[in-house]
Amino acid sequence: MGQEAKTLPFFSPQIKVPATYMRGGTSKGVFFNLEDLPVQAQIAGDARDALLLRVIGSPDPYGKQTDGMGGATSSTSKTVIIAKSTQIDHDVDYLFGQVAIDKPFVDWSGNCGNLSAAVGSFAINNGLVNPERIPENGIAVVRIWQANISKTIIAHVPVTHGEVQETGDFELDGVTFPAAEVLVEFMDPADGEGAMFPTGNLVDDLVVPTDVVAAGVLKTTMINAGIPTIFINANDLGYTGAELQEAINGDPKALAMFEVIRAHGAVKMGLISHIDEAAGRQHTPKVAIVGGPVDYTSSSGKAILSTDIDVNVRALSMGKLHHAMMGTAAVAIGTAAAIPGTLVNLAAGGVDRESAANGHVVFGHPSGTLKVGAEAKFENAQWQVTKAAMSRSARVLMEGWVRVPGDTLK
Incomplete structure (x- = not known):
């Protein structure tokens, strides 16, 4: 048949x-x-x-x-x-x-x-x-x-x-x-819709739930340069700033904590009106922890010496610690490092980096180090950055x- x-x-x-x-x-x-x-x-x-x-x-x-x-x-x-x-x-x-x-x-x-x-x-x-x-x-x-x-x-x-x-x-x-x-220059990298520091402060007290920190407040630098970014002192959250991915990505409680911080920071920066809106805006703002230069071993096994870097930075993207550093966050790091008084600048030694290091800062990240430069100036009663630059490849x-x-x- x-x-x-x-x-x-x-x-x-x-x-x-x-x-x-x-x-x-x-x-x-x-x-x-x-x-x-x-x-x-x-x-x-x-x-x-x-x-x-x-x-x-x-x-x-x-x-x-x-x-x-x-x-x-x-x-x-x-x-x-x-x-x-x-x-x-x-x-x-x-x-x-x-x-x-x-x-x-x-x-x-x-x-x-x-x-x-x-x-x-x-x-x-x-x-x-x-x-x-x-x-x-x-x-x-x-x-x-x-x-x-x-x-x-x-x-x-x-x-x-x-x-x-x-x-x-x-x-x-x-x-x-x-x-x-490939040299990449980011011209006038501050947010075109508002001030570089949306609250008007180089350092802010960010109110967060007490299950994040017992005091219910965190010192933060919130900046719109390259990408809106919230910087926090690493030791305020029990970190050194030299962590690798697994130390944070393998800790669900830590990831949830950083998301809570990010949501509250987004409201204070004026990016959203309520913390519930943060779930629909995962790409921005970024949240990062900063710490002074300390020795560590990168994810590739490379020894990074404290003398190799000015500051350590670890940043989260889309809810996870980034394996290296987002380029836009690197712009934010370079910009903040160039402005005396920010948490990034203070972690890097608190110097006038524009005159001390030709506007460049070398920071440590989980995969190694990166050098980024920024031209910052104080003009018309506010900080302005004309450009930030870094070398990449493609x-x-x-x-x-x-x-x-x-x-x-x-």
């Missing part, structure tokens, strides 16, 4: 979208040219968010992002959209989306400083920069408009024989292999198409 053919249920076939998978600094993400996105996703809204969530593999209750391009960490659950710039004297517009791992949302509230290092390379490779601005051999200066926060970023991209040079001998702690150095990991089920955009 012949076997009867079965009628299979119809499911929308997959669609493919041109994309590039890139590492920038100590992060990696999926990069898109705006014009390559499906029409529905070329504008901000539910369709765009649905596409990016499916690309990355979120929300994933298992926390692994197995069915997507995400790497199940805040550093690897990222998306970028690049377009020819709508701004005068800029080459490209750069929009960053931090994709939640276990929740169905994309946070558009801030920038990714690490992936900023890859934007210039992507823009050149995809023909978004005027060829006249690209030398045959030398450094291409790519002017980037950071659309999330309405700020300018300048990427200095090495070019050899007319093509982006990605290989080199520049080593970046937190990245396994050396690559070409590399294309894969390019082609990313595929998602065709009903994703419905």
Whole structure:
């Protein structure tokens, strides 16, 4: 007897979208040219968010992002959209989306400083920069408009024989292999919507529940530079500032405590009106602990001596201690270190860092060290920073198409 053919249920076939998978600094993400996105996703809204969530593999209750391009960490659950710039004297517009791992949302509230290092390379490779601005051999200066926060970023991209040079001998702690150095400058990095110090103070008393600290108050420096960041003295929470990831990420009570602090700090900074809103704004603000320079062994086994660094900083991103340091938080660190009286400056020795160290600070993080510079000045009765700069590297990991089920955009 012949076997009867079965009628299979119809499911929308997959669609493919041109994309590039890139590492920038100590992060990696999926990069898109705006014009390559499906029409529905070329504008901000539910369709765009649905596409990016499916690309990355979120929300994933298992926390692994197995069915997507995400790497199940805040550093690897990222998306970028690049377009020819709508701004005068800029080459490209750069929009960053931090994709939640276990929740169905994309946070558009801030920038990714690490992936900023890859934007210039992507823009050149995809023909978004005027060829006249690209030398045959030398450094291409790519002017980037950071659309999330309405700020300018300048990427200095090495070019050899007319093509982006990605290989080199520049080593970046937190990245396994050396690559070409990319200098990234964050111009006027203070929050464009308000003051650098939203409360008007270099140090604030942040009221928190007594189960966080018995006194119910924490000394904090809250700054809008690079990304809104809340700095806390490490020893006020029982830490040294030299901890590695497991010391905090393996402690659910500690993670919950930091989230409570972050929520209360977000309210005091004026970013949200009630602590309950913090759950829907995971990308900002960041929370970090600072401590004086002490010896420790990095996550790679490298010995970091107290004489190698000015200060230790550990920062949390998307609810977990970062394996290295977010680029935007590094801008906040460099800026705060340059301003006498902040907790970061005091932990670094309380000196006028702009004149003592040419505006640079070297800080320790779980993967090693990083040097960041900032130009700060006191003008018109307030502190201003004209730019912050650091060296990163970037590399294309894969390019082609990313595929998602065709009903994703419905």
